[in-house]
Amino acid sequence: MNKLEHLLQPIRVRQLEIPNRVVMPPMGSNLGNTDGTVSEANLAYFKRRIQSGAGFIITEITSVHPNGIASPRTLCVYDDRFIPGLAKMADIVHRQGAKIAMQLHHVGREGYYLLKEGKALAPSAIASYIYRIKPQEMNIEDIKETITAFGQAARRAREAGFDAVELHAAHGYLLMQFLSHHCNQRTDQYGGNFAGRARFVVECLQEVRKQVGEDFPVSIRISAEEIIKDGYTVEDMQSIMPILVEAGADIIHASFGTHGSPGGITSAPVEYEPGFKVELARKVKEVVKVPVIAVGRFTDPFMADEIVTRGDADMIAFGRQHLADPDFLINARLGRVQETFPCLACNQGCIERLLFEQGSIRCAINPETGQELEYPVQAAKKSKKVWVIGGGPGGLTAASEAARLGHQVTLFEAGKEAGGQVLLAARVPYKKVYGRWIEVLNARAIKHGAEIITNQEVNEEMINKGQPDEVILASGAGPVWPDIPGVDLPHVCYAQELLNGAVAPRGAVVILGSGLVGMETADYLREKGIKNINIIETEARSPVSTLTSHGYMLHKRLRTAGVKFLFNSRVTEIGEESILLQREPDKQQELKPVHQVIVATGSTGRNRLEDFLKQGGIPYHLIGDARKPRRIIEAVEEGAQAAWQL
Ligand SMILES: Cc1cc2nc3c(=O)[nH]c(=O)nc-3n(C[C@H](O)[C@H](O)[C@H](O)COP(=O)(O)O)c2cc1C
Structure with a gap:
């Protein structure tokens, strides 16, 4: 049997021994304090993630300069005053036995807040892909100042106890803006052909190396392929890889795509197969000898192990899987993969919540993510008799969480199996994994002690007889039959x-x-x-x-x-x-x-029992689609909240 032996092998980068090849890649959380310092929520979120046992943890974007801050809650490292908070992050990771890199970032022209104030800087004054607002073109002084800022930020990272830094030269932010001719039309030494456009990145790397010394590992995250019409190719990237290594890069983190790439491919949706861009890591490895990290929809450590064994990549990053279930690696190690929530790549709680709702990080299927400070760990003081009516994602989550907290939980599902609308969603193209999640959730609820009774509609009489202390009404929604002449025809x-x-x-x-x-x-x-x-x-x-x-x-x-x-x-x-x-x-x-x-x-909430519960004075929680038809994230969140409030 494959025992993950290659994935769990240590790897050496300069003086640093990284205990295994599993990487938690950078993921902006929007959990930081508004002054750019590390918050308690950041630390709690981070602490839970790294329980995965990943060997190499990379922080979310951390701003090297005030004129490069992506959003008000972005972490910062542009001043020494940020060091103490960041040191706490490093400390948490070290206690877990893992190694940590800080991702150094400048947003360039993709920062909404800076664009709005007319303060965003970029290689050329070409409008942002996302916000369609023009930035200011950087002059040589701005360029020199930014290079110095990257170096100083790296020095601070080292002082804060970090084991490495990573320059964010991917996904359409400042460093990549220099690389891309779509954003960089300069005619000076920082523009022109691909090598000219790479000069800024090279000088940032050189300055970082100068500031951190020879023994300190430096990673660079690139988009190995721009994935945009007439964008740069992986062959272009191959041409500068040796130059980046020469300038100081010890690790190449081979991501892909930019803000203008179609369909949010950087955090790819469920349509893309796990590991669908691993060939980019392989191509980078063709031209350099330093370790290369592959990324993109990885959820299965055994698959990652095969890739490392084949030599296509040296390390494998699991991003959203760390949000969906940080125990995925432990479960794989202990032979219980069937207990892992697979990431659905739905992006509802993570990247799309950050980008479109300006929210902090969550996960549609894991209500603990981003709420670690509120997440109850201890059993409830009083164990209550709880009935959950309806076994969709909200009801199942409520049952699982309530049982985990020591309540006596019975879930009643009118259909022949629990899962609600998700069972149907799992039948449409690409979404089979949704069914897998429901299976795991079902098993998790039972493991925590919930009883699940299917083919059982609940009525008033049953409630009178059963006398639950509290009811979680999760009876979902039913489709609406329109009032149109001919609608009752058999077809x-x-x-x-x-x-x-x-x-x-x-x-x-x-x-x-x-x-x-x-x-x-x-x-x-x-x-x-x-x-x-x-x-x-x-x-x-x-x-x-x-x-x-x-x-x-x-x-x-x-x-x-x-x-x-x-x-x-x-x-x-x-x-x-x-x-x-x-x-x-x-x-x-x-x-x-x-x-x-x-x-x-459309559909309408099924909340037939609500009046009865209200009139009978039975404490109840109306959750999910029964309250109002919405997405999985709302159903799961309300199910968890109801259980936590019992
Ligand atoms: C919520 C969220 C925030 C992200 N923030 C960053 C970031 O700060 N820096 C970065 O380089 N990539 C960021 N990414 C991209 C991830 O590091 C990763 O490349 C991407 O999610 C694909 O990996 P996955 O399919 O394993 O999730 C973010 C992704 C998500 C989902």
């Missing part, structure tokens, strides 16, 4: 009936509603070979945003497959083989042939 069904196999797809299909259920049902049909699919939407656009990585992929897949979207359209009548549409106030259209009409017009 009309709910999307859910199609996904659960009760109804077979046939012929030319019309889907009513372009929300996630409608879109994913179209994707399911596309995969089944259905060619003629129309999606009708009353609004001007789909609520599934193309800014989210899964949303982007889904839209692209459906359009490529020829799925047609009819926006601003209302179905006024469903016929045997056609439908009538009201497109604009005075424009009617007939669509035919139509062999199947699939309803995906």
Whole structure:
């Protein structure tokens, strides 16, 4: 049996012995204090992550200069006053026996707050990919000052007890902006051909090396491929790799993509296979002898071990898997991988929450992540008899958490298995892993002591008889049946009936509603070979945003497959083989042939028992879709909160 022997081998970089080849890559948390210092929440979050046993931990972006700060809660290292807080981080990691690098960062033109104030700096005055606002072009003085700032930041990292530093030259931030001709159109010595554009990065590395001395390891994180139209290629990168090593880089961290890359590929959605960019690490290894880190959707240590064994990479970074379940490596080591929550790559709690909601880090399926200070560890003072009604992700999380805290928990699920809507989501293309998560969650709830009773609808009489101390009402949501003439014809069904196999797809299909259920049902049909699919939407656009990585992929897949979207359209009548549409106030259209009409017009919370509980004075918590249909992250969060408050 593979015992992870290569992945768990130590690796030496200069004087530093790293105990194994598992890396926690940098992940911005937005948990820092607003003055840039390390907060208690940062430390608690970090402490839990590193229990994974990863050998090499890299901090989130840490600003080397006030004019390079990404957001108000970004950690900073541009002054000596930041050293004490950062030292605490290093200390936590050392107590765990791991080694820690600080990621040195300058946001350049991708910092919203700086752009808004007209203070953002960049190689050229070309607007940010994300915010579409122009930065100021750096003059030579700015460039020299920034190079010095990288060096001083590295010196501070060393003084704070860090084992290494990593320069963030990836993902479209300042150092990469210099590398990219899309952002760097300078005509001086810092622009021009690829070698000219690399000069700034090289000088930063040289200055860092000068400040930290010869024995201190320096990593550089690159986007080995720009992944943008006419962007630089891995071959371009190969051409400068030896120069970067010569300038002081001891480790190459081979990431990919930039802010303008399609579909958030840097933190890739579920559509991408684990390890899908490992060839970039291999290509970097072709041209340099220093250790190379591979990254991208890794969740399975055994797969990582194979890659290290093959020699495609020397170390493997597990990013979001550290958020979904920091015990993944321990579980693999102890032969209990079936207990690990697999990362769903949904990005709901992590990167998309940071980018689009300005929130701090969470994980859609792991409610402890980012809330380590509030997360109850001790059993509750009083063990209560708790009934959880409904076994979707919210109910299962509530049952698991309540049982973990010592309550006597019974979960009732009306269907034949727990999992709710997620069981259907797991049937659409690429989302099988959602089903795996539900299996693990189910098993976890049972392991903690919850009893799960399926095929059991709960009624008032049962509650009267059972007398629970508290009820968690997690009865989910049911689909809405629209009021349209002809809707009761036999060829009309709910999307859910199609996904659960009760109804077979046939012929030319019309889907009513372009929300996630409608879109994913179209994707399911596309995969089944259905060619003629129309999606009708009353609004001007789909609520599934193309800014989210899964949303982007889904839209692209459906359009490529020829799925047609009819926006601003209302179905006024469903016929045997056609439908009538009201497109604009005075424009009617007939669509035919139509062999199947699939309803995906939203859902409504099932909270039938709420009044009864209220009137009976039975303490209850209404959570998840039963309260209001939303995403997995809300259901899980409310389930956990209800359990923690018992
Ligand atoms: C919430 C979040 C924050 C991130 N912040 C950083 C960062 O500060 N610096 C960085 O180089 N990469 C950052 N990344 C990218 C990750 O380091 C990693 O490259 C990416 O998530 C792909 O790895 P994974 O598929 O294992 O998650 C971040 C990713 C996430 C999900």
